[in-house]
Amino acid sequence: MNPGSITPLAGRDHPSFPVESLRAQFPALRLAGSFAFLDNAAGAQVPQVVMDSVNRHLLEHNVQRGGRYAISVAVDAMIARARAHVAAFINAGRSEEIAFGMNATSFIRQVSLAVAETLAVRDEIIVTDLDHEANVATWLQLERMGGKIRWWPMREDGCLHTDDLRPLLNARTRLVACTLASNALGSIVDVRSAAQLAHASGAELFVDAVHYGPHGVIDVRALDCDYLVCSGYKIFAPHMGFLWGRHELLARLPTFREDFIPDEPPGKLEAGTFIYENVAGMAAAIDYLAGLGRMLSGRRAVPGADSVREDCRTAMTAVKAYEQTLSLALLRMLKERGAEIYGVQEEHRVGERVPTVCFNLPGIAPAEVATAAAAAGIGIRDGHMYCPRLMRRLGLPVESGAVRVSLSHYNTVAEVDRLGAVLSQLRAG
Numbered sequence: 001m002n003p004g005s006i007t008p009l010a011g012r013d014h015p016s017f018p019v020e021s022l023r024a025q026f027p028a029l030r031l032a033g034s035f036a037f038l039d040n041a042a043g044a045q046v047p048q049v050v051m052d053s054v055n056r057h058l059l060e061h062n063v064q065r066g067g068r069y070a071i072s073v074a075v076d077a078m079i080a081r082a083r084a085h086v087a088a089f090i091n092a093g094r095s096e097e098i099a100f101g102m103n104a105t106s107f108i109r110q111v112s113l114a115v116a117e118t119l120a121v122r123d124e125i126i127v128t129d130l131d132h133e134a135n136v137a138t139w140l141q142l143e144r145m146g147g148k149i150r151w152w153p154m155r156e157d158g159c160l161h162t163d164d165l166r167p168l169l170n171a172r173t174r175l176v177a178c179t180l181a182s183n184a185l186g187s188i189v190d191v192r193s194a195a196q197l198a199h200a201s202g203a204e205l206f207v208d209a210v211h212y213g214p215h216g217v218i219d220v221r222a223l224d225c226d227y228l229v230c231s232g233y234k235i236f237a238p239h240m241g242f243l244w245g246r247h248e249l250l251a252r253l254p255t256f257r258e259d260f261i262p263d264e265p266p267g268k269l270e271a272g273t274f275i276y277e278n279v280a281g282m283a284a285a286i287d288y289l290a291g292l293g294r295m296l297s298g299r300r301a302v303p304g305a306d307s308v309r310e311d312c313r314t315a316m317t318a319v320k321a322y323e324q325t326l327s328l329a330l331l332r333m334l335k336e337r338g339a340e341i342y343g344v345q346e347e348h349r350v351g352e353r354v355p356t357v358c359f360n361l362p363g364i365a366p367a368e369v370a371t372a373a374a375a376a377g378i379g380i381r382d383g384h385m386y387c388p389r390l391m392r393r394l395g396l397p398v399e400s401g402a403v404r405v406s407l408s409h410y411n412t413v414a415e416v417d418r419l420g421a422v423l424s425q426l427r428a429g
């Protein structure tokens with residue numbers, strides 16, 4: 001089956017995407033019975049292979065790395081394999097460009113503190129009002145260290161346009177920090193164009209790929225960015241984060257490390273001990289996605305980074321196409337119920353978004369909507385989505401914000417329809 005042939009069809013499950021057999025690989029979906037997980041932007045479920053990998057690590061290899069005994073050597077091998085897997089997943093040139101840690105926020109903080117030490121003549125940082133606060137507040141802190149903040153504003157359509165970035169860039173721009181996809185509105189950002197503009201003025205581009213991670217191919221070389229962060233728990237793995245950076249940039253970055261740690265990536269970015277079992281889980285999540293790629297392509301499993309990369313690319317291309325079906329179904333359902341949708345909503349622009357939609361129902365508080373959904377066994381979220389500035393931009397009170405439905409490749413149009421029935425009832429009073 002050619003994943004490129006999967007085109008969005010609204011109104012029913014896609015015949016060429018194996019959603020039911022994928023759902024069967026997620027024990028939590030089975031265990032939860034009829035409960036619908038429509039809050040995946042806050043964290044996704046994990047397939048059995050991920051649990052097995054975490055368990056196996058704790059059972060067989062729960063020791064510190066760097067020892068001379070076999071169990072410790074196995075931990076080093078697991079970490080090396082996980083690095084190679086993550087590098088393949090995002091098409092990094094070298095596995096040493098991947099650092100493991102606690103979460104995305106702590107990596108953004110770490111890089112921003114390092115950048116603060118290198119401000120000098122280039123002292124301007126560009127941030128956006130679409131981003132998760134983790135990729136805004138961290139950079140705003142640099143104002144205390146001599147940094148000057150400039151804002152790349154979202155337009156009325158809920159998107160960042162690179163035409164608006166162009167005039168902000170100049171010989172003083174040190175770095176642009178932006179998301180690859182909005183965790184609130186679902187809009188995808190043209191990061192490649194942003195990188196080209198940033199580079200043309202001698203600046204760097206830092207990308208927050210946390211929200212985009214489970215929805216499409218990430219290719220750091222095609223994006224041409226300089227740094228990128230992701231969180232495992234959004235991509236079907238346990239809680240952990242990883243940072244990618246261009247090797248020469250990571251090598252120059254001043255970071256905290258003990259004297260005996262060489263000033264080289266990835267060790268210079270990994271102070272302390274990270275959670276090895278969760279890193280084992282991250283590698284298994286990539287195995288799961290690669291397996292999906294092979295299921296779709298019919299290719300055989302071949303060892304090596306090239307096949308992991310190809311298989312994941314196949315999987316994520318198909319996921320993206322299937323999720324467009326979900327986006328269309330969700331947008332139609334919400335429009336039929338008179339919802340005010342924030343961000344990209346025209347059907348012909350569905351390729352510019354992931355299936356994460358923020359909306360409000362006229363005259364009904366967001367909390368009331370999420371509570372009614374919860375009572376019907378559907379998990380969605382209300383509030384500011386960690387984007388308080390975005391809520392203000394949308395003219396919404398930060399305390400109540402909006403309702404968010406965030407779908408994943410294991411969701412179905414039937415689940416969207418169930419939510420539709422709840423919203424209809426709410427509107428009927």
Ligand SMILES: Cc1ncc(COP(=O)(O)O)c(C=O)c1O
Pocket residue numbers: 041042102103104105106132134135179181182183208209210211230231240241
């Ligand atoms: C777009 C985006 N960026 C950053 C974060 C923060 O990630 P973490 O929880 O790994 O620090 C999130 C979390 O929801 C997110 O959605």
